[in-house]
Amino acid sequence: MAAKKTNEETERANAEVGGPKPWVFVLMVVTLYWAINYLDGHGGGFNAKVYSPHKDATVVASLKVQKTPEEQAFESGARIFRGICAACHQPNGRGNANAGYPPLVNSEWVLNESPSRAIAIVSKGLQGPIEVAGQVYNKVAMPSQGAALSDEDIANVISYIRRNSDWGDAHSLPLVTLEQVKAVRETIADRSAPWTADELVQQFPDSQ
Numbered sequence: 001m002a003a004k005k006t007n008e009e010t011e012r013a014n015a016e017v018g019g020p021k022p023w024v025f026v027l028m029v030v031t032l033y034w035a036i037n038y039l040d041g042h043g044g045g046f047n048a049k050v051y052s053p054h055k056d057a058t059v060v061a062s063l064k065v066q067k068t069p070e071e072q073a074f075e076s077g078a079r080i081f082r083g084i085c086a087a088c089h090q091p092n093g094r095g096n097a098n099a100g101y102p103p104l105v106n107s108e109w110v111l112n113e114s115p116s117r118a119i120a121i122v123s124k125g126l127q128g129p130i131e132v133a134g135q136v137y138n139k140v141a142m143p144s145q146g147a148a149l150s151d152e153d154i155a156n157v158i159s160y161i162r163r164n165s166d167w168g169d170a171h172s173l174p175l176v177t178l179e180q181v182k183a184v185r186e187t188i189a190d191r192s193a194p195w196t197a198d199e200l201v202q203q204f205p206d207s208q
Contacts, residue, residue, distance in 0.1 A: 069175075070175060073155070073156045073159050073160075073175055074156075074159065074160055074163065076152075076153070076156040076157075076160075077156035077157040077158070077159050077160025077161070078160050080149065080153055080156060080157040080160075081157055081160055081161065084145060084148070084149075084157075085104075085157065085161075088101040088142070089101055089102075089103070089104050092105070092167060093105045093161065093164065093167045094167075095132075097135065097137070100137055100138065100139030100140055100141075101137075101140075102130060102132040102135075102137045102140065103132060103133065104161050104167075105167045105168065106133055107132050107133060108132070108133070109121070109130070109132065109200075110158075110161055110162055111162060111171060111173065113173070114204070114206050115158055115162065115176045115180060116180070116184050116204040116206065117200050117204045118158045118161070118162075118176075119154060119158065119176070119180065119181050119184040119185070120184055120188055120195060120200060120203065120204065121142065121195060121200070122145050122146070122149065122154050122157070122158065123144065123145070123146040123154065123184070123185055123188060124144050124146060124188060124191055124192075124193070124194055124195055125142050125143050125144035125145075125194035125195065126140055126141075126142040126194050126195050126196075126197075126200075127140060127141050127142070127194040127195070127196060128140060128196045128197065129197065130197040131197070141194075142194070143194075144194065146185070151178050151181040151182055151185065152178060152181075154176075154181050154185075155175070155176040155177060155178055155180070155181045156176075158176045159175045159176045162176070163175075188203075
């Protein structure tokens with residue numbers, strides 16, 4: 001009888017010492033609730049003024065490296081070229097003679113002082129034979145990109161092609177402007193068919 005009583009007392013003592021206390025859970029919940037509300041009210045939302053109160057947000061923004069308009073246009077043009085043009089003209093701009101894709105590197109159709117012909121080709125497409133750097137390409141069938149690209153897109157991608165020193169030759173041609181693109185596109189707005197080489201020469205004789 002004494003042994004049974006001792007066992008019951010031991011189990012009761014263990015339960016009192018080792019068992020979880022309800023007030024502990026209540027305290028944890030209250031603490032967590034308080035912490036969440038405190039952070040929500042005082043966390044600052046990663047605002048620069050909160051974490052660097054001695055600096056104005058505009059000052060912080062000005063510390064970032066500002067890219068020049070030329071750099072911005074070049075990067076935009078590179079993205080467009082990789083997404084649309086590189087599949088045919090190749091990432092290095094040298095085309096694929098076996099498939100009938102002429103090169104853009106050192107192409108007289110691209111590196112003229114006036115970008116009018118290049119703008120017209122991108123806007124309406126090109127078909128038929130064309131001679132590039134002394135080689136004739138007979139199966140050219142470039143689709144129009146005028147519906148897919150904005151004036152700014154066309155200006156940027158042609159600027160990228162004309163000024164890309166990564167292709168082996170550095171050219172000092174100026175950036176193609178929005179005004180140049182708009183002027184050409186307004187002139188050829190009623191055209192629906194792709195260009196031929198002869199038509200481009202007749203339409204844009206200033207692009208020699």
